[in-house]
Amino acid sequence: MALQNTPFAGRQMEMSSGFSASGDERRGPPALLRDVATLSFKTGPDSVDHYDLSRLIDVLITPVGNDLGRVAKDIEAVLTTIQLPKDVTLQLRGEVANMRSAIGNFALALPLAVLLIYLVMVGLFRSLIDPLIILVAVPLGWIGTVLLLQLTNTSVNVESMIGTLMMMGIVVSNSILLVDYADRRVRAGATAEQAVIEAGTNRIRPILMTSLATILGLLPLALGFGEGNETMVPLARAAVGGLAISTIMTLLVVPVIHAMVLGRRVHDVDQPNAALEEM
Numbered sequence: 090m091a092l093q094n095t096p097f098a099g100r101q102m103e104m105s106s107g108f109s110a111s112g113d114e115r116r117g118p119p120a121l122l123r124d125v126a127t128l129s130f131k132t133g134p135d136s137v138d139h140y141d142l143s144r145l146i147d148v149l150i151t152p153v154g155n156d157l158g159r160v161a162k163d164i165e166a167v168l169t170t171i172q173l174p175k176d177v178t179l180q181l182r183g184e185v186a187n188m189r190s191a192i193g194n195f196a197l198a199l200p201l202a203v204l205l206i207y208l209v210m211v212g213l214f215r216s217l218i219d220p221l222i223i224l225v226a227v228p229l230g231w232i233g234t235v236l237l238l239q240l241t242n243t244s245v246n247v248e249s250m251i252g253t254l255m256m257m258g259i260v261v262s263n264s265i266l267l268v269d270y271a272d273r274r275v276r277a278g279a280t281a282e283q284a285v286i287e288a289g290t291n292r293i294r295p296i297l298m299t300s301l302a303t304i305l306g307l308l309p310l311a312l313g314f315g316e317g318n319e320t321m322v323p324l325a326r327a328a329v330g331g332l333a334i335s336t337i338m339t340l341l342v343v344p345v346i347h348a349m350v351l352g353r354r355v356h357d358v359d360q361p362n363a364a365l366e367e368m
Contacts, residue, residue: 149183156323158244161185188246195250202254203227206261219272222347223264229342230260230335237330243323252327259303260335264343266292271347281351285344293340300336304329 122128138145152160161181168179203224210220234253238245267288274284310318311325 152319156244156246156248156319157184157188158246158323159242161188162244191247192245192250195247199250199253199257202257206257210265214268214272218350219268222343222350223261223268225346226260226264226335226339226343227257229338230256230331233334234327234331236334237326238323241326243326246323248321249323249327252324253331255324256328256331256335259299259332260339263296263299263336263339266296267339267343268347271344271351275351281348284351285348288347289340289344296336296340300332304332 138147150160150164164181171179173179207220207224210223211217214220231253234249234256237243238249243249270292271284271288274287275281279287307325307329309315310321311329313319313322
């Protein structure tokens with residue numbers, strides 16, 4: 090819309106029924122807006138956003154009563170049923186994109202955490218086998234975590250990954266109690282079976298106390314009690330599910346594997362001694 094091919098300085102514009110604009114008579118006659126433009130009222134955006142050189146419209150959603158991962162899956166399920174024009178796309182960005190990027194980083198962090206735990210225990214136990222026996226309980230804990238998340242329809246997100254890391258630390262501590270006690274009993278002269286049985290008998294109380302205290306402490310959060318705790322529910326459920334399964338398996342599977350390794354180790358030591366006695 091052009092009013093007059095002259096500068097706007099020193100000009101007064103008056104909007105009336107005639108849509109006229111007046112200026113300095115020495116610079117030219119006034120022009121009527123109705124002669125050069127059409128005035129109408131329409132609705133439109135305050136600003137036009139772009140993303141990667143394309144027009145963008147953001148729809149902001151605040152999840153209430155559910156975690157972000159589950160809400161994102163529900164939204165994606167709805168989006169698959171919508172027929173869009175060829176030049177229109179729908180994407181989940183913002184916190185959802187950040188969460189999925191963090192999950193990818195955690196997927197690399199979990200194996201790295203297991204490797205670092207193994208290397209530390211190799212130095213402490215001065216053995217390559219005992220740390221592997223201790224780490225047997227970790228995959229068992231992962232099974233419990235996945236099962237509880239599936240049963241409760243809870244998504245895998247950053248919070249559930251943090252809960253898995255918490256569970257791994259407690260599971261490794263419980264296994265260390267068993268393996269270390271059995272190794273000390275073998276060095277004291279006990280057989281492999283006696284050492285494992287004594288380890289399970291004497292260490293079952295601290296193992297159960299540690300696991301049950303953690304499970305009971307996280308249980309209200311895992312059940313979703315309290316306002317504003319929706320984001321922390323996956324953390325509690327991941328830790329509770331992993332501890333519930335791994336504690337039982339630690340007391341059953343780890344002693345059996347350790348007894349087999351100790352029996353083979355004692356047998357390998359006794360054979361050279363028997364050969365020396367014959368000589």
